[in-house]
Amino acid sequence: MATTATQTRVVEVTGAGSPDFDALVGVWQAEDAERDPGDPVTPAGEIAVDLFETPPTMYHQAWLATQHGEPVGAAYIEQERDGANETTVELSDGS
Numbered sequence: 001m002a003t004t005a006t007q008t009r010v011v012e013v014t015g016a017g018s019p020d021f022d023a024l025v026g027v028w029q030a031e032d033a034e035r036d037p038g039d040p041v042t043p044a045g046e047i048a049v050d051l052f053e054t055p056p057t058m059y060h061q062a063w064l065a066t067q068h069g070e071p072v073g074a075a076y077i078e079q080e081r082d083g084a085n086e087t088t089v090e091l092s093d094g095s
Helices: 022-037 046-054
Strands: 010-012 058-067 070-080 087-094
Touching: 022 046, 022 058, 022 070, 046 058
Parallel strands: none
Antiparallel strands: 010 058, 058 070, 070 087
């Protein structure tokens, strides 16, 4: 059965202290485990640093998707703010 957009809730995750951060980490680590079986998953602290403790020349924004309260996906954008690449934004689903 297909899931409609009205059954999916997407929220921004603004930092390691956000209520949805742990769920975002779970999705991220599940992607890690699927992509690289047998390798260790990215620790929560490293995810927090990658997304929310970036230098002034980088910008990140992250979102978590849930269905019926369960995490089902995550995405983030990365933008370099270095004066040369500011018109380019990368969107990633964590894979």
